[in-house]
Amino acid sequence: MKFFYLSTKSNLIDKNEVHDRDCPKLPGIFDRDYLGPFNNEQEALRKAIILHPESQLCEVCCKKESTVIFVK
Incomplete structure (x- = not known):
């Protein structure tokens, strides 16, 4: 289990970027x-999008290999 944060500054x-707590770019x-x-x-990003629809994963600490699919 990892702990995640969402940057309040874009x-x-x-x-707004999602970071894990060990990220060197953590605000x-x-x-x-x-x-x-x-x-x-991906789970952290789902929650972040509820708070800030314009959220994305940090390129430094979050993997880019997986794809997120949101269905409305």
């Missing part, structure tokens, strides 16, 4: 929200 392409304590413990980054 990045250069106006997206400071006042610039992030705690998402909680999750089995993987």
Whole structure:
């Protein structure tokens, strides 16, 4: 189980990034929200999108191999 945070400040392409707690790009304590413990980054992203629809995974700490499919 890993612990994830969501940046409250958007990045250069106006997206909020999901980071794990060991990420070197993890924002400071006042610039992030705690998402909680999750089995993987995809689960954390699902919660982040509820809070900020323009969320994405951090390229440094979150894997890019898997694809997320959201069905409405």
